[in-house]
Amino acid sequence: ADGTTLPVEIGLSPVEIDGRPMVLASIVDVSERLRILRELESKTRELERSNRELEMFAYVASHDLQEPLRMVTSYVQLLARRYRGRLDRDADEFIGFALDGANRMRTLIGDLLAYASVESGGRELAPCETNEALQRALANLRATIEAAGAEVSAVPLPRVWGDVAQIARLFENLIGNAIKYRSEAPPRIAIDCEPEGAMWRFDVSDNGIGIPPEFRERVFVIFQRLHSREAYPGTGIGLAICQRIVERHGGWIRAEPASGGGSVFRFTLPAVPA
Numbered sequence: 001a002d003g004t005t006l007p008v009e010i011g012l013s014p015v016e017i018d019g020r021p022m023v024l025a026s027i028v029d030v031s032e033r034l035r036i037l038r039e040l041e042s043k044t045r046e047l048e049r050s051n052r053e054l055e056m057f058a059y060v061a062s063h064d065l066q067e068p069l070r071m072v073t074s075y076v077q078l079l080a081r082r083y084r085g086r087l088d089r090d091a092d093e094f095i096g097f098a099l100d101g102a103n104r105m106r107t108l109i110g111d112l113l114a115y116a117s118v119e120s121g122g123r124e125l126a127p128c129e130t131n132e133a134l135q136r137a138l139a140n141l142r143a144t145i146e147a148a149g150a151e152v153s154a155v156p157l158p159r160v161w162g163d164v165a166q167i168a169r170l171f172e173n174l175i176g177n178a179i180k181y182r183s184e185a186p187p188r189i190a191i192d193c194e195p196e197g198a199m200w201r202f203d204v205s206d207n208g209i210g211i212p213p214e215f216r217e218r219v220f221v222i223f224q225r226l227h228s229r230e231a232y233p234g235t236g237i238g239l240a241i242c243q244r245i246v247e248r249h250g251g252w253i254r255a256e257p258a259s260g261g262g263s264v265f266r267f268t269l270p271a272v273p274a
């Protein structure tokens with residue numbers, strides 16, 4: 001009546017009243033619903049943009065930090081080579097600390113770079129053999145597997161719709177962890193696989209120290225670790241990378257208790273569409 005326009009939704013439903021066919025009309029003012037929808041869309045766009053920026057920042061920062069770090073590392077190495085035993089005991093110890101710090105920072109920056117480039121650095125998803133990914137992971141872990149006397153067994157593995165290099169990294173992180181967080185018993189790692197709808201579900205089980213139930217979600221958060229660096233070395237980025245890889249493939253990953261007291265890392269990857 002006052003000339004204002006507003007969005008409405010009109011519904012017409014056939015009804016029968018006293019045996020006579022009628023139409024029930026309802027006109028609803030949907031301005032509030034549309035306002036919320038627009039707000040949600042704009043917030044989502046904003047979130048996507050800030051996520052992209054954050055990823056870019058992490059990538060550039062970790063990439064650019066590598067160069068000065070290389071310089072620090074090589075000069076501290078030079079100091080160690082040239083002056084070890086020629087200064088006093090304190091100096092040797094300080095050089096040792098500096099080298100240790102530089103090495104840790106190199107691992108941290110490398111892991112951060114890997115984390116930041118899961119989206120941007122990945123190859124386009126295509127049919128690929130998960131067995132090939134597993135073999136690549138095992139080849140990279142050969143020295144670790146031998147040193148720990150670990151045994152890794154796997155059922156025949158399927159083709160999936162994925163990025164073989166990233167799936168290899170996924171297996172490498174999970175099997176590497178299964179060995180690192182081993183119990184007294186020699187590490188036994190089993191890889192299982194079952195179809196689950198349009199996905200394949202993989203289980204990487206170990207007989208290691210296990211994860212208390214209250215930490216089973218938290219271990220996937222970047223930098224979250226359950227142990228001190230002295231007890232187990234690490235950066236707390238490995239499982240966060242695993243989660244990003246699996247989510248890039250449209251799957252999920254979670255940690256569960258294994259029957260023998262260890263852990264099962266369970267994740268899904270898409271099957272190759274028929």
Ligand code: ADP
Pocket residue numbers: 173177178179181206208209210211219220224225226227233234235236237238239240263
């Ligand atoms: P990192 O190994 O560098 O600490 P991760 O992100 O790979 O980082 O793992 C996070 C934490 O989850 C580890 O610090 C460890 O406490 C726990 N964890 C991971 N894998 C296992 C496993 N197979 N068994 C027991 N604990 C594990």
